[in-house]
Amino acid sequence: MTTPRTLEGIVDKIGIGLLGYGTVGSGVGKLLKTNAEDIALATGRPVELRRVLELPGFSHPDLDPALVTDDFDDIIEDPEIDVVIELIGGTGAARDFQLRALRAGKHVVTANKQLLSQHGAELLETAERNGVHLRFEASAVGAVPIIKVLRESLVAAEVETIFGIVNGTTNYMLSAMTETGADYADVLAEAQRLGYAEADPSDDVGGKDAAAKMAIMASIAFHSRVTLGDVAYEGVTRVTALDIAHGRRLGYVCKLLGVARLIDGAVNVRVYPAFIPAAHPLAGVSGAYNAVFLESEAFDKIMLYGPGAGSVPTASAVIGDVISVVNTAKGSFTRNCLCYKDLPFFPSEDVLSRFYLRVRVSDQPGVLARVAAVFGDEGVSIRSMVQEGSGAAADLVFLLHPAREAHLFSALERLRALDEVEGEPGVIRIED
Ligand SMILES: NC(=O)c1ccc[n+]([C@@H]2O[C@H](COP(=O)([O-])OP(=O)(O)OC[C@H]3O[C@@H](n4cnc5c(N)ncnc54)[C@H](OP(=O)(O)O)[C@@H]3O)[C@@H](O)[C@H]2O)c1
Structure with missing residues (x-):
């Protein structure tokens, strides 16, 4: 026929x-x-x-x-x-x-x-x-056909990592902060004016929108149920133009990342702002675009890229789904629910991460030694340090070696309590 x-x-x-x-x-x-x-x-x-x-x-x-x-x-x-x-x-x-x-x-x-x-x-x-x-x-990720790829094309490949930019609003905002040096509040107001951010932007800027998408993708990729409540998420509300500028001088670009990993057979799913090297393919994903990397021993890396929202782009994915059920009503390629495993969760505080840390200090003799002593006590080791500015106040900008997150956050608590430390330190994870 x-x-x-x-x-x-x-x-x-x-x-x-x-x-x-x-x-x-x-x-x-x-x-x-x-x-x-x-x-x-x-x-x-x-x-x-x-x-x-x-x-x-x-x-x-x-x-x-x-x-x-x-x-x-x-x-x-x-x-x-x-x-x-x-x-x-x-x-x-x-x-x-x-x-x-x-x-x-x-x-x-x-x-x-x-x-x-x-x-x-x-x-x-x-x-x-x-x-x-x-x-x-x-x-998940609007027009980009990631669910079909995970459900069908890669069902036999053990995906170990999903890693990417899955929220267009915050990606637009971070791109604008990087390009113009404007601060969070100004960029948010501009994003709302242009229709990139909603009147109530809290789900986007607080990371909940990205967390929901990561939960959906991780459930399918790891064949184990991940709900929104299982995702530790942070948004971009505490990212400053100052930290973006320091990161830029060190060769990094700031992105809100969704990261889902299998670590020793356990699931860890998170959303956080991170510095990635300026040469990384995700660094070039700007504005309202989204991109996701999938990693597996079976295929190494796959990157999917495209519009993550919008009326017609999202509608095209909806209609793709309609078409995919039209002729499969009596049985289909895979079952509805692919969560046939019940994997444990890996605690976020035990994850080894690299960090950028900026501390504003009053320029007094011995201050660097006192900050370094806190790191030493908590078992966090310094890879490099630069001082930006001098006089009454200077920024000490540290790049740290991989450390257990619990150790880093307890060092941070102690740094906040030092008399010489002014304001809130800037903390951003580094993903290579
Ligand atoms: N917008 C995007 O780019 C995008 C991308 C990916 C996924 N999504 C998802 O797609 C879904 C729709 O988003 P959207 O942006 O199209 O939302 P939207 O513009 O607010 O559209 C929702 C429509 O449903 C109507 N409505 C609300 N409650 C109703 C009820 N109980 N009975 C009948 N109609 C009702 C609303 O009317 P009123 O306006 O009068 O309340 C509105 O016309 C959401 O789950 C969203 O997360 C959206």
């Missing part, structure tokens, strides 16, 4: 119920309209948007008002709806709608990282029990 080149004879439709017509939902509506023919020819089945759930009073210039409902029953009770796409976000109504759709025998596609990273096990097991699919490609 040859591949059809026209829509003639392609009639067996896939019905879609779309929940939420906001940034991503309207992108899905747009792509379903403009790419309808390609989707039908590629899958052999036309995809039809049958209903859109929105809050009462909603209207959108590109959307037929007859499709809009504020009653979820209209979606769940429509036998012609095969796939429910949840794009309202949050962990309340979205969870309830997803569970009801799965129990009603409908496939679910979502971009909801917070829901997946907190209630993934419950949702995936419900999908499995009901013989339907739950797909969530767009929940």
